[in-house]
Amino acid sequence: MRGKLLLGGLLPVLLLALVGVTAGPAAAQQSLRLQYKTSATGATADQVEPWFNLANDGTSAVPLNGVKIRYYFKADAGSPQYRFACSWATISCSTITGAFGTLSPGTATADRYLEVGFTSGTLAPGARTGDLQLRFHRADWQRITQSDDHSFGPAHTTYGDWTKVTVHHNGALVWGTPPAGGGGPTPTPTPTPSNPGGAGVVFDDFAYTGADDPAITAHNWTVRTNSGGPGVPGASWPKQNVSFPTLSGGNRALQLKAGTDGTAAGTRQSEVLHQRKFLEGTYAARVKFSDAPISGPDGDHIVQTFFTITPLAFDMDPAYSEQDFEYLPNGGWGEPANIMYTTSWETYRNEPWEAVNVHTEVRQSYAGWHDLVLQVSGGQIRYYIDGALFAEHGGIYYPETAQSVNFNLWFINGGLVGSATPREYIQQVDWFYHSKNEVVAPADVLNRVNGYRSASTTWVDTVPGS
Structure with missing residues (x-):
C-alpha cells in the first residue's frame, strides 16, 4: 500500500545549493531550463524512463513547490491506466510527486501527460537539481509504444536541453x-473562491459531553460500532473508545482510543465519521498524534488518521476515492519506525491485492499537535502540515463523488507486538473545519477557527447534504 523513501530533511535543500551549473544569459521568464535523457530508448518499452535535470539560469532562487514539469505522450489503445515511480533523485524521491493528466483535444503525438512536481526545496541561482531518475508504466504491465510520443527523445542518452518537455512556474x-x-488539462473545474463560507462551511469544536451526546447525531457525526476493517480481523469498535475530554479552559477535544492485549478478541479500535456530502474545497483539523501508548508496552503498528473517503462498492470501483493523512508512530507496511503518509486513492482490489494510489511520505516523528489542511480543487489535491505544503497529487487520483470525513485509530493486521500485557493508545482532535468549493490558505483556516472561538461558536453546518 505504501511506497519507499530515500533521504529527506534538509539534504534536498543543501544539495540544490551545492550542485552548480554553467549557463549563458537567460531572460527572466526563461530562467528555468530543463535537460533530459532516457535510459529506455526502444520504440516500445516495459517502462518509459524520462530522466530530468532542472537548472536555474536566473538570478533569484526558485521555490520548487511552484514548479511543474510535463512529459507528453500518446496513450496506448484501450485507455490504460499508468503508474509513476521515482527510482532515484539527487534531491531525494521523497520531495518528488507524479500525477497523470489528459489533453483535450489530443494530438497525433499526445493526449496524456505526466506532471512531475516538488513538495519542498529551493533551486538557488546557478544551481540544478541533479538527476531525477523517473519512470512510469502501464498498470497491467503491457509494453508501451513510445515512438509516437511528443516528449520521447531516443537519441538523448546523455543529458541535453530538451524543449519537448515543458516547465511551468506558478502556473505559467x-x-x-x-x-x-493540444488542448489544456481537463481536471474538474476549479472551485470559484467565495466569501468565507459562501458555499457552505462545517465547523465543529467538539463540545460534546460524551459518545452518547444526542448532539453528535444531530450534527451528522456517527460513532462507529460495527465490525469490519480496517485493522485486526475480529477487532471491535466500541462506542466507549470515543470520548470528549477537557483540554484546558473548558475547551474539549474529540479523543479516539485503541487498545489490545495481542489477541483479536482483545483488540478495540475507534472511528468517528461525518455524512457523505463533501467533495471540493478545503478540509482542516488540528490533530494530536502520539509516539507511545498511554499504558503498557510500546511497539504495535498503529495508524492515526484524518481522511476523506467514498466507499468501495466493488473491486476496482472507479467511483471510489480517498485522501489520507496517516501517521504510523511505530512503522508498519514494511517501515521500521515513525512515518507520515499522505495518500490519494483512485481505487483498489482486496483479493488479490492491487492498490491504485499515489503517496508522499516523510520519516520523522510527528508526536504532538499539528494543523492538517487538505485542499481539493481544480484537479489538484494538496496536503499541508503546519502551514507547509507536504504533498500535491492529481490526475486519476482526484475524487469524483461525494465523500465522508473520518478520524480513526486502528492496528495493522500482523503488526501487534508479542505481549499479552494490555496497552492503549490515544489520538485527539481539537476541531474540524471545511469550506465547500473554496481554497482556503492554512493561515486563513486558523484565523477563521479563532474567529468562531472568539464568538463562542462551537458548531456550524451550512453545507447541503448530498
Missing part, C-alpha cells in the same frame, strides 16, 4: 513547447 509556461494543437 517558462520552458519548452507543448504539443501543437
Whole structure:
C-alpha cells in the first residue's frame, strides 16, 4: 500500500545549493531550463524512463513547490491506466510527486501527460537539481509504444536541453513547447473562491459531553460500532473508545482510543465519521498524534488518521476515492519506525491485492499537535502540515463523488507486538473545519477557527447534504 523513501530533511535543500551549473544569459521568464535523457530508448518499452535535470539560469532562487514539469505522450489503445515511480533523485524521491493528466483535444503525438512536481526545496541561482531518475508504466504491465510520443527523445542518452518537455512556474509556461494543437488539462473545474463560507462551511469544536451526546447525531457525526476493517480481523469498535475530554479552559477535544492485549478478541479500535456530502474545497483539523501508548508496552503498528473517503462498492470501483493523512508512530507496511503518509486513492482490489494510489511520505516523528489542511480543487489535491505544503497529487487520483470525513485509530493486521500485557493508545482532535468549493490558505483556516472561538461558536453546518 505504501511506497519507499530515500533521504529527506534538509539534504534536498543543501544539495540544490551545492550542485552548480554553467549557463549563458537567460531572460527572466526563461530562467528555468530543463535537460533530459532516457535510459529506455526502444520504440516500445516495459517502462518509459524520462530522466530530468532542472537548472536555474536566473538570478533569484526558485521555490520548487511552484514548479511543474510535463512529459507528453500518446496513450496506448484501450485507455490504460499508468503508474509513476521515482527510482532515484539527487534531491531525494521523497520531495518528488507524479500525477497523470489528459489533453483535450489530443494530438497525433499526445493526449496524456505526466506532471512531475516538488513538495519542498529551493533551486538557488546557478544551481540544478541533479538527476531525477523517473519512470512510469502501464498498470497491467503491457509494453508501451513510445515512438509516437511528443516528449520521447531516443537519441538523448546523455543529458541535453530538451524543449519537448515543458516547465511551468506558478502556473505559467517558462520552458519548452507543448504539443501543437493540444488542448489544456481537463481536471474538474476549479472551485470559484467565495466569501468565507459562501458555499457552505462545517465547523465543529467538539463540545460534546460524551459518545452518547444526542448532539453528535444531530450534527451528522456517527460513532462507529460495527465490525469490519480496517485493522485486526475480529477487532471491535466500541462506542466507549470515543470520548470528549477537557483540554484546558473548558475547551474539549474529540479523543479516539485503541487498545489490545495481542489477541483479536482483545483488540478495540475507534472511528468517528461525518455524512457523505463533501467533495471540493478545503478540509482542516488540528490533530494530536502520539509516539507511545498511554499504558503498557510500546511497539504495535498503529495508524492515526484524518481522511476523506467514498466507499468501495466493488473491486476496482472507479467511483471510489480517498485522501489520507496517516501517521504510523511505530512503522508498519514494511517501515521500521515513525512515518507520515499522505495518500490519494483512485481505487483498489482486496483479493488479490492491487492498490491504485499515489503517496508522499516523510520519516520523522510527528508526536504532538499539528494543523492538517487538505485542499481539493481544480484537479489538484494538496496536503499541508503546519502551514507547509507536504504533498500535491492529481490526475486519476482526484475524487469524483461525494465523500465522508473520518478520524480513526486502528492496528495493522500482523503488526501487534508479542505481549499479552494490555496497552492503549490515544489520538485527539481539537476541531474540524471545511469550506465547500473554496481554497482556503492554512493561515486563513486558523484565523477563521479563532474567529468562531472568539464568538463562542462551537458548531456550524451550512453545507447541503448530498
